[in-house]
Amino acid sequence: xxxxxxxxxxxxxxxxxxxxxxxxxxxxxxxxxxxxxxxxxxxxxxxxxxxxxxxxxxxxxxxxxxxxxxxxxxxxxxxxxxxxxxxxxxxxxxxxxxxxxxxxxxxxxxxxxxxxxxxxxxxxxxxxxxxxxxxxxxxxxxxxxxxxxxxxxxxxxxxxxxxxxxxxxxxxxxxxxxxxxxxxxxxxxxxxxxxxxxxxxxxxxxxxxxxxxxxxxxxxxxxxxxxxxxxxxxxxxxxxxxxxxxxxxxxxxxxxxxxxxxxxxxxxxxxxxxxxxxxxxxxxxxxxxxxxxxxxxxxxxxxxxxxxxxxxxxxxxx
Amino acid sequence: xxxxxxxxxxxxxxxxxxxxxxxxxxxxxxxxxxxxxxxxxxxxxxxxxxxxxxxxxxxxxxxxxxxxxxxxxxxxxxxxxxxxxxxxxxxxxxxxxxxxxxxxxxxxxxxxxxxxxxxxxxxxxxxxxxxxxxxxxxxxxxxxxxxxxxxxxxxxxxxxxxxxxxxxxxxxxxxxxxxxxxxxxxxxxxxxxxxxxxxxxxxxxxxxxxxxxxxxxxxxxxxxxxxxxxxxxxxxxxxxxxxxxx
Amino acid sequence: xxxxxxxxxxxxxxxxxxxxxxxxxxxxxxxxxxxxxxxxxxxxxxxxxxxxxxxxxxxxxxxxxxxxxxxxxxxxxxxxxxxxxxxxxxxxxxxxxxxxxxxxxxxxxxxxxxxxxxxxxxxxxxxxxxxxxxxxxxxxxxxxxxxxxxxxxxxxxxxxxxxxxxxxxxxxxxxxxxxxxxxxxxxxxxxxxxxxxxxxxxxxxxxxxxxxxxxxxxxxxxxxxxxxxxxxxxxxxxxxxxxxxxxxxxxxxxxxxxxxxxxxxxxxxxxxxxxxxxxxxxx
Numbered sequence: 001x002x003x004x005x006x007x008x009x010x011x012x013x014x015x016x017x018x019x020x021x022x023x024x025x026x027x028x029x030x031x032x033x034x035x036x037x038x039x040x041x042x043x044x045x046x047x048x049x050x051x052x053x054x055x056x057x058x059x060x061x062x063x064x065x066x067x068x069x070x071x072x073x074x075x076x077x078x079x080x081x082x083x084x085x086x087x088x089x090x091x092x093x094x095x096x097x098x099x100x101x102x103x104x105x106x107x108x109x110x111x112x113x114x115x116x117x118x119x120x121x122x123x124x125x126x127x128x129x130x131x132x133x134x135x136x137x138x139x140x141x142x143x144x145x146x147x148x149x150x151x152x153x154x155x156x157x158x159x160x161x162x163x164x165x166x167x168x169x170x171x172x173x174x175x176x177x178x179x180x181x182x183x184x185x186x187x188x189x190x191x192x193x194x195x196x197x198x199x200x201x202x203x204x205x206x207x208x209x210x211x212x213x214x215x216x217x218x219x220x221x222x223x224x225x226x227x228x229x230x231x232x233x234x235x236x237x238x239x240x241x242x243x244x245x246x247x248x249x250x251x252x253x254x255x256x257x258x259x260x261x262x263x264x265x266x267x268x269x270x271x272x273x274x275x276x277x278x279x280x281x282x283x284x285x286x287x288x289x290x291x292x293x294x295x296x297x298x299x300x301x302x303x304x305x306x307x308x309x310x311x312x313x314x315x316x317x318x
Numbered sequence: 319x320x321x322x323x324x325x326x327x328x329x330x331x332x333x334x335x336x337x338x339x340x341x342x343x344x345x346x347x348x349x350x351x352x353x354x355x356x357x358x359x360x361x362x363x364x365x366x367x368x369x370x371x372x373x374x375x376x377x378x379x380x381x382x383x384x385x386x387x388x389x390x391x392x393x394x395x396x397x398x399x400x401x402x403x404x405x406x407x408x409x410x411x412x413x414x415x416x417x418x419x420x421x422x423x424x425x426x427x428x429x430x431x432x433x434x435x436x437x438x439x440x441x442x443x444x445x446x447x448x449x450x451x452x453x454x455x456x457x458x459x460x461x462x463x464x465x466x467x468x469x470x471x472x473x474x475x476x477x478x479x480x481x482x483x484x485x486x487x488x489x490x491x492x493x494x495x496x497x498x499x500x501x502x503x504x505x506x507x508x509x510x511x512x513x514x515x516x517x518x519x520x521x522x523x524x525x526x527x528x529x530x531x532x533x534x535x536x537x538x539x540x541x542x543x544x545x546x547x548x549x550x551x552x553x554x555x556x557x558x559x560x561x562x563x564x
Numbered sequence: 565x566x567x568x569x570x571x572x573x574x575x576x577x578x579x580x581x582x583x584x585x586x587x588x589x590x591x592x593x594x595x596x597x598x599x600x601x602x603x604x605x606x607x608x609x610x611x612x613x614x615x616x617x618x619x620x621x622x623x624x625x626x627x628x629x630x631x632x633x634x635x636x637x638x639x640x641x642x643x644x645x646x647x648x649x650x651x652x653x654x655x656x657x658x659x660x661x662x663x664x665x666x667x668x669x670x671x672x673x674x675x676x677x678x679x680x681x682x683x684x685x686x687x688x689x690x691x692x693x694x695x696x697x698x699x700x701x702x703x704x705x706x707x708x709x710x711x712x713x714x715x716x717x718x719x720x721x722x723x724x725x726x727x728x729x730x731x732x733x734x735x736x737x738x739x740x741x742x743x744x745x746x747x748x749x750x751x752x753x754x755x756x757x758x759x760x761x762x763x764x765x766x767x768x769x770x771x772x773x774x775x776x777x778x779x780x781x782x783x784x785x786x787x788x789x790x791x792x793x794x795x796x797x798x799x800x801x802x803x804x805x806x807x808x809x810x811x812x813x814x815x816x817x818x819x820x821x822x823x824x825x826x827x828x829x830x831x832x833x834x835x836x837x838x839x840x841x842x843x844x845x846x847x
Contacts, residue, residue, distance in 0.1 A: 060654060111840045114597055114657065118792040119836045125785060126829035133822060182433045184421040191418045194407045201367070201405075203393030203422045203480065242785070246661060253658055283673060289665025296659045297647070 008182070010311060014304075015174055015261040018268070019167065026163045034159040035231075040271050041166040042227050045173055047251040047263040049220035052177050054249070055258025056186055057213045058193030059109070062117050062245050063124025067097050067218040069131060069240030071225025076143040076235050086230060087149035093226035094219045101218020105211035124242050131237040142236030146229050166227060170264075173220055177260055180216065189213055247274070250288070254295050256304025265303050320345050320514050321366070321397075321484055325375035328361055335361045337538045338375070343484075348510035350525040351518045352549075353535035354558070359518045360402075360488070362535070366516070367399045367486055368392040380483070393422075398482030400473045402489045408462040412453050412472055415461050416444040419479035443479075451475035451505060467498030471505065478509060485513040491524050503527060526550070534558075567697050569818055575703045575772075577810025578710025582765035583783060584790040584802045585717060586758020592734035592797025593751050594645075599660040602784030603667030604759045608633045608766025609775045610675050613682060622685040622771070630764035637759025641752055664780065671777050679776030706768055713761065714803065721799060730754060734797050786813075789832045795842030804843060 025037050046068060054060045071093040078089045108119050131137045147157065154161045180186045188209050192199050196206050229235040238244075247270060255266025270288070277284040299305055322342040328335050336358045343349055353359050364370040366377065368389035376385050384392055393399075407415050420440050434440065448454050451471045456464060461472060470490065477485060490506055491499045503524055509515065510528060519525045525532060526546040534542040534549060536558045542549065549555050587601050612629035616622055644659065688702035721727035732740040733747045740747060766779075773779065786809060794805025809828055816827030835843065 107837060111836060113654070114591075114796070115792060115836060115840055115842075117657070118788055119833060121785065122789065122829040122832045122836075126826050126833070129826050129829070130823075179433060180431060182435060183431045184418075184434050184437075185431060187414065187418050187434050188421065190410070191407045194409055195405055198401075198405045198407070198476070199418075199422075200388075200390045201369075201393055201399055201401075202419050202476065203390055203398075205390065243781075249658065249661070283669055285665045285669035286673075289662045289667075289669070292662035292665070293644075293659055296655055296662065300655075 007308065008178075010308060011178065011259060011261050014259075014265065014307065018261060018264050019171065022163075022167055026160060026167070031159055034163050036271075036275070038159070038163050038166055038231050039275075040268055041163070041170050042224050042231060043248075043251070043271055044170060044264040044267040045224035045227070046221055046248055047255070047267040048173060048177055048260060049217045049224065050245075050248045051252040051255075051257065051260055051263035052181070052220075053213060053217040054252060055260075055263075056181060056189040056193065057210055058189075059210065059214065060117050060249065061120040061124075061217075062242055062249070063120035063122070063127075064217070064221055064248060065240045065242065065244035066124040066127040067101060067221035068225035068228065068244065069127055069235075069237070070100060070218075071097055071222030071227075072229035072235040072239050073131065073137055073143070073225075074222075075226040075229045076146050077137075079146055080143060085149065086147055087151060090149070090223060090226040090230070094223045097222020097225075098215050098219035101222070102211055102215030105214025105218070106207070109207055109210035109214060120245075121242055124240060124245060128237055128240045128242070131240060137237075140237060142234055144234035146233050146235065148230045162231070169223070169227070173223070174260065177220070180213075181260065185209060185212065250292050252302075254292065254302050256302030259302075259304040262302055262304035262307075269303070319343070320347075320380060322378045323362075323366070323375065324378065326362070326365060326372045326377070327374040328358075328365060328370070328372050334538050336365075336372070339535075339538075339540050340375075341533055341540070341543075343514060343516065345514055346511075347531065348515040348517070348529050350529035350532045351516065351535060352520075352522070352525055352532060356537070357535040358538045359535055363399075363486060363488055363516075363518050367397060393480070396481075396483035397486065398477045398480060398484070399486040400477040400488060400490060402492050404466075404469045404473050406461045406469060406472055406476070409460065411458050411460055412448060412464070412475075413444055413457040415472060416447050416475055416479055417441070419476040420444055420447070422480060447475050447479055450478065450509065452501065467494055467501065470494060470498070470502060474502070474505070474509070478513065482513060485509070485515045487515060487517045487519075489519055490517065491519065491521055499524065567695055568699055569814055571694075571699055571703060571707070573811045573814035574807075575706045575710075576814055577806045578707050579765050579769050579783075580786060580790050580810055581710050581803055581806035582713060582761050582768070583787040584794070584806055585713075585799065586754070586761045587787060588791045588794065588796055588798065588802045589730065589734065589754050590751075590758050591791065593730075593747070593754060594656075596656040597660070597788065597791070597796075598755075598758075599657060599784065599788075600640075600663035600667060601758070601762055601787060602780035602782075603664055604633045604637060604762040605766040605783055606667065606671060606777070606780035607636065608763025609770040609779065610671055610766075611763070612767030612770055613675070613680055613775045616682050622682065625682075625767055629767040630760045633763025633766070634756045634760030636763075638752070638756040640759070641755045645755065664784075667780065668777055675777075677777055679774055681774045682770045684771045702771060706772070709764070709768055713764070717799065726750075786828070789828060792842055793832050793835050795844035798842075798844040801842060801844035 022037060022041065025033055029037065050061065050064050074093045074096045075089045078084045078092055079086055084092070104123065108116065111119055132140055137143065148162055151165065188199060188204055192206050192209060199206050225239065228239065251266035251270045252263045253266070254269055255264065256262035273284060273288050277287060295302055301308065319342050324340050326339045327337055339362060351359050351362065361370060365372045368387060376383055379395060379397065384395065407418060410418065417434055417440055420443050421434060445454070448457055451474055453468065453471055453475060456468060461469065464472065474487065474490060477487070487506065490502055494502065499521070506517070506528055517525065517528060530545060532544065532546060532549045533540060534555050541558060542552055542555050544552070583601065583605060587598060591597055608629045611632045612625035615625035615628055684702045688705055690701060691698040692701045692704065721731060729740070729745045730750055733745060733750050790802060790805040790809050793808060794801025808831070812831050813828050816823065820827060
């Protein structure tokens with residue numbers, strides 16, 4: 001799968017614009033818009049983790065929502081059963097996601113293409129079914145009573161603060177992923193996606209690179225899951241259903257696969273269509289499916305490609 | 319002696335592709351392997367690089383047995399190869415292609431996370447490599463936008479990025495025009511002064527002008543070895559190889 | 565009890581076989597997986613429902629619903645798939661992913677979001693006694709449909725010229741094109757036939773499992789598992805995969821009800837880890 005044109009500058013510019021609009025919405029919004037904003041930021045984290053995996057490493061996972069679930073459930077259990085501070089819960093969720101992700105990655109990265117999609121789908125569904133039937137995890141009801149952290153004297157149960165908290169995390173994760181993308185690890189992942197045989201013959205540890213990036217991606221998805229649990233105050237097995245992974249994929253394709261900030265844009269667009277249009281019209285799924293097909297057919301680089309064209313147009317006409 | 323192949327044999331089913339081949343190559347030597355189609359050149363090449371494993375015999379590289387090592391581990395020991403058909407990173411520029419190749423020498427660890435664009439040593443290194451394979455002007459071209467001949471040059475560039483102690487070139491002039499062939503022969507000639515090189519080649523003129531020693535394979539047997547002049551004058555080779563060609 | 569379970573497993577396996585056989589051959593030919601295959605299964609059931617409601621005859625539905633989905637498949641192929649053959653396979657898979665949403669919403673808009681049921685045809689309304697256990701005859705009929713399709717497909721693929729061409733195209737697309745085989749045409753017919761079989765599966769199991777939006781997803785995941793486990797492109801793989809998944813699922817539910825849904829995924833993960841190309845890989 002081809003990724004979008006690599007443009008570090010535009011990536012940052014787009015990210016800054018998105019962050020500014022988030023701050024704007026947060027200042028002037030009400031309770032509901034702030035909640036929506038929080039949801040979008042969390043989904044952006046998830047979309048970025050998937051974008052890194054699919055766009056850089058060429059590993060299209062249809063089971064990535066498993067790591068949302070792992071993050072959310074570990075946060076819930078650590079908080080409810082072990083009384084650990086909510087902020088620490090999120091940190092631990094990241095570590096748990098990283099370890100589980102690396103181990104799973106180590107086993108499955110030798111499969112490729114459609115087989116990789118299938119095995120991730122199977123693992124994701126396994127986790128979903130397990131969570132659904134496991135009494136310790138609350139079965140189909142899930143676990144409720146999860147609280148948000150209190151940081152620096154601010155109670156994040158206040159929506160305004162929580163959105164800012166999420167935004168800071170988004171910036172940190174973005175900076176981290178952008179750095180990894182430009183690092184030898186990221187460039188090698190790119191190379192592996194384009195021609196893994198050559199990387200092997202140059203002496204690169206393809207398996208290590210791939211499983212490491214699977215772990216990184218899982219850790220970020222796990223963070224998103226942890227935050228989602230804190231946003232809603234509860235977690236249910238639905239969070240790890242394969243359609244959630246599918247929606248994540250739609251987000252990154254719409255945004256422009258491999259562009260990182262395009263993934264955020266995709267999350268914004270898809271989530272707004274999903275949640276706002278569903279209130280207005282009865283046929284939002286038709287709209288989403290049809291729009292998605294059009295993007296796949298005619299906009300190879302997604303919205304990112306459009307923005308890039310627009311930017312080049314402005315530069316040429318200056 | 320840098321590498322020695324001892325009694326290498328390989329068969330695919332009932333077909334014996336290589337029969338007891340023994341070759342020893344000294345440091346800084348540049349040798350050629352020739353033979354008609356189906357003589358087993360490519361198979362031998364793949365066995366040296368590690369993409370195929372031999373059925374019998376062993377390979378000693380720098381006094382160590384490397385029979386069981388994968389392509390990736392052999393590459394880390396210094397056996398590097400270029401491919402017969404271009405195998406590049408198509409979505410990357412020439413510079414990025416070479417930088418990725420150079421970055422394989424990093425140890426696993428935090429080093430992997432520091433931005434590649436700020437590694438001055440890697441960047442200088444990639445400029446040097448580009449210079450050696452004549453691609454300085456094309457550093458910022460995407461590799462799939464290069465002409466075929468330039469892509470072949472980059473193909474060799476990737477192979478020398480990690481200072482290999484043994485360079486394997488698989489038909490470096492495959493599919494090239496006369497002009498392009500001249501360029502690459504000049505380039506490989508220069509490279510073969512610093513690297514121990516094994517060249518598999520179809521084009522006899524190329525092999526005669528590049529190598530000091532030539533091994534001739536025919537249906538799995540090593541039938542002759544000697545200097546270019548000896549090969550040219552050998553009746554046996556003429557019968558088996560050049561005769562077939564004409 | 566034991567015989568009932570074996571027959572249930574066999575019936576489920578045959579349904580999976582009807583679904584997976586089209587998918588696996590299309591994968592062999594095009595190297596893409598049609599994620600909307602489950603949608604056609606669902607449409608088969610819904611179209612069957614409408615025909616049954618209007619005509620009051622299950623048999624009309626049984627005959628015409630598969631034909632309708634085959635035509636839908638043909639349209640889909642002409643409109644979408646023909647265009648995207650040069651696009652990379654991953655993109656094609658994603659495109660079919662979009663179709664799932666369209667299918668789900670169309671079904672909801674046309675038939676509403678209620679779940680429906682089709683009554684078992686009169687011919688099979690009485691259960692039968694097998695070795696002292698009563699068993700619904702309709703389920704036996706489903707097994708029979710599966711076996712019939714299997715035999716016909718086997719005959720066509722192994723004994724006819726058309727079948728030989730399909731096999732050649734699966735094995736080596738380019739060479740068969742050079743040999744003058746019209747791979748395009750083969751692809752078109754195989755794709756439509758696969759969609760028809762998915763519709764057949766939908767209408768056949770409708771009296772057992774009912775008709776509702778969302779039935780596509782359940783079955784899609786299982787079908788994909790069958791295809792991958794069996795090894796894409798292989799008829800034998802589809803059969804063995806269907807039997808394996810059908811039996812593991814049915815008996816998994818009997819012996820480990822706690823882990824009911826996990827057993828098949830675990831089986832698939834294990835097979836893929838040890839045989840990354842599936843059991844009868846042709847790749």
